[in-house]
Every structure is written in structure tokens, then in C-alpha cells.
Amino acid sequence: MTIFWFLFKEGFKGLLRSKYSGAFSIIIIAVSIIMVGFGYVIARDTLFAVGNIRSQFDVDIFIVATAGPQDIEDFHQKLRSMNEIDQILYISPEMAAEKFKKEFGEDIFDILDYNPLPPSFTISLKSIYRNLMSVEAIASILQRDSIVDEVKYRKNFLIILEKYQRVILVVVLVVFAVLTIISIILTSNSIKMTIFARRDIISTLKLIGATNRFVKMPFVIEGTLEGGLGALLAGLIIYGVIYVQNNYLQSFFDYRLNVSLRYYIALFVLGLFLGWVGSRRAIRRFL
Amino acid sequence: MISFINVTCSFRKNAGVKDLNFSIDDGEFVFLTGPSGAGKSTLLRLIYMDLFPEKGKVLIRDFDSSRMRDRQIPYLRRKVGMIFQDFQLLKDRNVYQNVAIALYASHYKTREIKSRVYDILNQVGLGHRVHHKATELSGGEQQRVAIARALVKEPMVLLADEPTGNLDPRVSIELINLLNKINKKGTAVIVATHNYSLIKRVPGARLIQMNEGEITSIT
Numbered sequence: 001m002t003i004f005w006f007l008f009k010e011g012f013k014g015l016l017r018s019k020y021s022g023a024f025s026i027i028i029i030a031v032s033i034i035m036v037g038f039g040y041v042i043a044r045d046t047l048f049a050v051g052n053i054r055s056q057f058d059v060d061i062f063i064v065a066t067a068g069p070q071d072i073e074d075f076h077q078k079l080r081s082m083n084e085i086d087q088i089l090y091i092s093p094e095m096a097a098e099k100f101k102k103e104f105g106e107d108i109f110d111i112l113d114y115n116p117l118p119p120s121f122t123i124s125l126k127s128i129y130r131n132l133m134s135v136e137a138i139a140s141i142l143q144r145d146s147i148v149d150e151v152k153y154r155k156n157f158l159i160i161l162e163k164y165q166r167v168i169l170v171v172v173l174v175v176f177a178v179l180t181i182i183s184i185i186l187t188s189n190s191i192k193m194t195i196f197a198r199r200d201i202i203s204t205l206k207l208i209g210a211t212n213r214f215v216k217m218p219f220v221i222e223g224t225l226e227g228g229l230g231a232l233l234a235g236l237i238i239y240g241v242i243y244v245q246n247n248y249l250q251s252f253f254d255y256r257l258n259v260s261l262r263y264y265i266a267l268f269v270l271g272l273f274l275g276w277v278g279s280r281r282a283i284r285r286f287l
Numbered sequence: 288m289i290s291f292i293n294v295t296c297s298f299r300k301n302a303g304v305k306d307l308n309f310s311i312d313d314g315e316f317v318f319l320t321g322p323s324g325a326g327k328s329t330l331l332r333l334i335y336m337d338l339f340p341e342k343g344k345v346l347i348r349d350f351d352s353s354r355m356r357d358r359q360i361p362y363l364r365r366k367v368g369m370i371f372q373d374f375q376l377l378k379d380r381n382v383y384q385n386v387a388i389a390l391y392a393s394h395y396k397t398r399e400i401k402s403r404v405y406d407i408l409n410q411v412g413l414g415h416r417v418h419h420k421a422t423e424l425s426g427g428e429q430q431r432v433a434i435a436r437a438l439v440k441e442p443m444v445l446l447a448d449e450p451t452g453n454l455d456p457r458v459s460i461e462l463i464n465l466l467n468k469i470n471k472k473g474t475a476v477i478v479a480t481h482n483y484s485l486i487k488r489v490p491g492a493r494l495i496q497m498n499e500g501e502i503t504s505i506t
Contacts, residue, residue: 002397204375209365210392
């Protein structure tokens with residue numbers, strides 16, 4: 001207990017002693033966390049927006065005009081039994097006419113004297129099937145039914161969406177990995193400066209019989225504390241930016257930033273992690 | 288206690304030691320003398336295993352340089368006290384903390400650390416300077432803090448590398464007298480110096496003379 005308490009106190013005092021270099025490390029860690037923190041929010045919201053667009057993807061199934069009510073009911077039943085389908089909406093010719101009127105402002109009966117619009121189903125697929133390959137397979141099965149006149153869906157929309165989602169995902173992962181590596185390197189280098197300024201302590205400790213662990217621990221504790229303080233600073237700045245955006249700038253940028261308490265806790269843990277890894281990495285050179 | 292067996296070590300061009308063979312017993316007082324570059328500091332560094340021989344081996348009680356692993360070095364250094372010309376004190380700490388850190392590094396309990404530190408500081412005549420920063424002390428006092436830090440672990444041998452190099456003649460004599468007193472209590476002392484006037488102050492001390500990395504005489 002003596003030794004643990006001593007090393008903890010040494011780490012804490014080290015933080016107070018380091019002053020400018022310690023403050024510099026805290027700022028570097030805060031900048032790193034802000035980069036990762038905002039990077040995460042932007043990536044999350046981008047992927048959420050893409051997912052949202054994808055969720056609006058529907059497949060329209062047009063029924064032949066000759067189909068009777070029983071045929072339509074049987075087909076409806078068939079759709080209900082398909083595992084891939086999440087929601088089914090039946091649109092009768094009358095409902096289609098209503099929709100036409102709503103969308104185009106004119107009554108179809110005034111134009112043609114009859115209703116040429118066929119009955120149809122609009123189905124939305126479960127999220128895991130909202131991809132080009134599944135949609136094509138499902139459409140081809142439905143198309144084979146004699147009651148089905150045509151199956152329509154926005155194929156190009158799906159192609160573009162899939163292409164961009166993959167690109168976004170890769171970009172997000174690469175940016176995240178790069179930001180994390182940059183954060184660790186920046187943190188480690190700034191802590192290295194702190195340690196460099198006190199390298200005489202390390203050589204003295206080694207001469208008096210201190211183990212590498214004993215020499216290392218105060219610096220690692222100091223680095224971890226710096227990480228925690230950097231995270232607190234970053235948390236305050238992020239909170240401030242979010243507050244200003246949501247309360248004063250939302251009318252300029254139609255975007256509302258939402259983060260939970262868990263997000264701030266995760267940033268704090270990230271700060272501790274960066275300080276811990278950074279200081280361990282930094283001290284290695286001096287042992 | 289300390290044996291050099293055919294030890295050769297050249298860590299830089301034209302420096303180091305060549306084929307050293309000698310031993311030092313428990314409780315001895317030994318002076319290493321010779322001009323600058325004679326190999327005195329190298330010999331001391333071989334004892335506290337800051338350097339390892341290219342040929343031969345150094346035995347310090349149970350520690351054998353030829354079998355030594357990195358993780359064992361701290362345990363050797365807890366048994367070997369060292370003082371240097373530049374004192375190597377922690378400037379931002381007070382006298383007590385400078386001495387106590389040696390015991391914390393050896394995992395002593397707080398209560399024992401306190402009593403040992405106060406005791407050793409009284410022995411070196413610094414009982415009244417406990418709470419002063421190292422930088423507030425004179426050169427002689429700083430060297431005494433370094434001695435206290437080296438002795439507080441009760442080492443088997445105290446190594447001193449040019450300990451009087453930064454001290455005036457009067458303080459140098461006081462320091463040698465203190466080292467002599469320590470030796471009389473049973474701790475072996477090895478002092479590397481080119482200040483021959485100090486050698487006369489310790490009658491009965493062994494003298495190892497070196498030149499260009501070789502021992503030229505042992506008396």
C-alpha cells in the first residue's frame with residue numbers, strides 16, 4: 001500500500017511540477033479527443049442519415065387488371081407469409097385514384113372517364129433485405145406470379161446508396177483509425193517532452209535501485225491524469241459547441257447535434273486511455 | 288566480495304579497461320587513482336553494472352555479470368551505494384525526500400523509511416536541513432545528502448566517483464573523513480579520485496593505480 005500510495009502521489013505531484021509541458025499535453029489530448037469526438041458524431045449522423053434514406057426504400061407490385069378480389073386476397077396472404085417483408089400496404093384502384101388526385105391535383109375520372117389505375121401493393125422489406133441482391137431476388141420471385149403485372153423499385157437509387165454507404169463506411173473507419181493513431185502519437189510526443197524535461201529523475205532512480213516499473217509508474221499515472229483532464233477540457237468544449245449549435249445556429253445549419261451522457265463518459269475513458277497508452281509509449285525510450 | 292576476472296571493456300574508442308584482475312574484500316577502503324581517462328569511472332560502472340565486460344566477468348557477491356539479466360540490476364544496485372561528482376540529487380525535492388526515495392524504490396514501509404532517513408541524516412550531520420531543497424544546500428551538504436541516500440539502504444559497498452571534484456579543499460577533507468567513518472562501521476568504500484592529497488587522509492586504505500585502462504599497481 002505504501003508503495004502504491006507513494007507512486008500515486010509522485011504521479012500527481014509530477015503533474016503539478018510539469019506546469020507548462022503538462023498543460024501542453026492536456027491541450028494536445030483535448031484536441032485529439034475533440035477530433036475523435038466530433039469525428040464520431042459526424043460519422044454516426046452520416047450513417048444514420050444513409051440508413052434513414054434506405055428505410056424509405058419501397059417495392060411497388062402492380063396487379064393485372066383482370067385479377068379478382070379472391071386472387072388479390074390470396075396474393076396478399078402470400079406476401080404476408082414471406083419472411084423478408086416487413087410491412088404491406090394494399091392500394092386499391094380507388095385509393096390509387098385518390099393518391100393521384102392528391103399528387104397531381106386532378107381527378108383521373110375528369111381526364112379519362114374511367115379509372116385505369118391497377119390495384120397494387122407497396123411493400124417495405126426488413127432492413128437486412130434492403131440491398132440490391134435481395135431486392136432483385138424477391139422481385140424476381142414476385143414477378144413470376146401470374147397475378148403480378150409489374151414489380152417496380154428504384155434500382156439505381158439502391159446501386160448509388162450501396163456504393164456510397166460502402167465508401168462512407170470505409171472513409172469513417174479509415175478516418176477514425178487515423179485520428180486515433182494521430183491522437184496516440186500526439187499524446188505520446190507531448191508526454192515525451194514532459195518526461196524529457198525530467199529525465200535526470202529517471203537516471204537517478206535507476207542508479208538507486210528502482211525497478212523499471214517503479215520508474216515508469218509515476219509517469220504513467222501522470223499521463224493518465226493528464227488524459228483525464230484533457231478529456232474534461234474536451235468534454236467542456238464539445239458541450240459548448242453543441243449548446244451553441246443547437247440553441248443559436250440551428251437556423252443556419254439545419255442540423256441538431258444530440259449526444260448522451262454515455263458519450264461524455266466514453267470520451268473521458270478515451271482520454272484516460274490516450275494518457276495511459278501515450279505515457280507508456282513515451283517512457284519506454286527513457287528506460 | 289568484489290572480483291574482477293580477466294575483465295576487458297571498451298565502450299568507446301581509446302577508453303575502457305583491459306584485462307583487470309583483482310578483488311576487494313568486505314569492509315575495505317580502496318582508492319582508485321590515475322589520470323583522466325585511466326578507466327576509473329569505467330571500473331566503477333562495471334561494479335554497479337551500468338556497463339558489462341566484453342571479456343571476463345565481474346562478481347559482486349552473488350551477482351555475476353556474465354549471467355546478469357536486466358531485471359536483476361535494480362536488486363544489485365540496492366546493495367551498492369553510489370555517489371558522484373555532480374551529486375545527482377533531485378533538485379525539486381527536499382533533503383528528506385531525496386534520501387527517502389531510495390527506500391521507497393526498495394519497497395520499505397513508511398514508518399521504517401522515516402526512522403531510517405532521520406537516523407542517517409543525523410549521522411551525516413544534516414539533521415537540521417531535512418526540509419531544505421537540495422538546491423538550497425552548499426556543495427558539501429549536497430554531497431552529504433548523496434552519501435545519506437547511498438547509505439540509507441545499508442549497502443555492502445559505497446562507490447564514490449570523484450566525490451570531491453566540485454568541493455573546496457576543506458570540505459573535501461571533511462567528506463573523506465566522513466567516508467572513513469562510514470568505512471569504520473563496516474561498509475566497504477571505493478573512491479575514484481585523482482586528488483592524491485586525500486589518499487593520505489585514510490591510512491591503511493588500499494590504492495589501485497590505473498593508467499590507460501590497466502592497473503599499474505596495487506598497494
